[in-house]
Amino acid sequence: MANDFPLGPIPEIRNIDANQISPVLGQLVAAVNAGGIGGPTGSTGPAGAIGGTLGYTGVAASTSNTVTGPAGPPGPPAGPQGVTGITGAQGFSGGIGPNGQAGPTGPQGPTGITGVFALTGGAVSPTGPTGPAGTGSQNTGYTGVKGPTGPTGGTGPVGPQGPLGPTGVTGNTGPTGTSFFVFRPPTTSPGVTGQVWSNAGVLTVSLGPGT
Numbered sequence: 001m002a003n004d005f006p007l008g009p010i011p012e013i014r015n016i017d018a019n020q021i022s023p024v025l026g027q028l029v030a031a032v033n034a035g036g037i038g039g040p041t042g043s044t045g046p047a048g049a050i051g052g053t054l055g056y057t058g059v060a061a062s063t064s065n066t067v068t069g070p071a072g073p074p075g076p077p078a079g080p081q082g083v084t085g086i087t088g089a090q091g092f093s094g095g096i097g098p099n100g101q102a103g104p105t106g107p108q109g110p111t112g113i114t115g116v117f118a119l120t121g122g123a124v125s126p127t128g129p130t131g132p133a134g135t136g137s138q139n140t141g142y143t144g145v146k147g148p149t150g151p152t153g154g155t156g157p158v159g160p161q162g163p164l165g166p167t168g169v170t171g172n173t174g175p176t177g178t179s180f181f182v183f184r185p186p187t188t189s190p191g192v193t194g195q196v197w198s199n200a201g202v203l204t205v206s207l208g209p210g211t
Contacts (some may be wrong), residue, residue, distance in 0.1 A: 021183055026197040029203045037079035045200055049211065073169065079162035094147030101142065109133050 018022060078169035185198045191209040196205070 016179075018179075018181075022194070022196065025185070025203060026185070029196065029205050032203055037191040073171075076165045076168075079164050084159050085158050088153030088156050091150035091152050094149055097144030097147055100144055110167060 007147055097169045110131050113128045185196050185203060187198050189199070189204075189206055189211060192206055193208045193210075196203055197206060
């Protein structure tokens with residue numbers, strides 16, 4: 001079997017996730033037991049005394065090994081302003097004012113010249129020409145008063161609001177932190193199924209109490 005851990009088993013698990021330590025240690029134990037790392041497996045040592053004290057529990061992995069990435073850039077500006085509402089209709093025109101009073105009558109023209117009597121008695125002379133028109137003129141009446149201005153139309157409705165701008169892009173994820181925790185297995189059997197311990201320098205997976 002090829003040696004998957006040329007630098008030794010411990011340096012391989014220094015910077016891995018805490019949840020991956022047990023699976024990796026299981027692989028290390030299988031590799032050690034298969035040979036090729038530190039020579040062939042020695043004979044099994046005598047079992048420890050029953051009721052022996054358990055080894056110290058390993059230090060919990062650090063949970064503050066990440067850095068928050070920078071905030072993303074702000075989104076684009078808000079959408080354009082809505083269009084102006086429609087202007088209200090124009091008010092009605094005022095009514096027509098009353099007619100002005102009639103002007104005074106002009107003076108009467110002079111009477112025409114009376115025709116000449118005929119030399120013979122009794123004959124009526126022809127009618128004289130019509131006299132010239134009078135010089136007086138009819139005055140124009142006063143202009144009526146202007147009617148009141150109609151009321152102003154109501155204000156048109158407000159135009160709709162413009163659409164919202166798109167959401168800004170998400171910032172980049174910050175770099176993953178580095179853990180400097182070094183796993184040190186206990187040197188006595190923990191008596192817990194699946195937990196790894198160092199049996200005289202050989203990594204061993206416990207199968208329960210006493211193993």
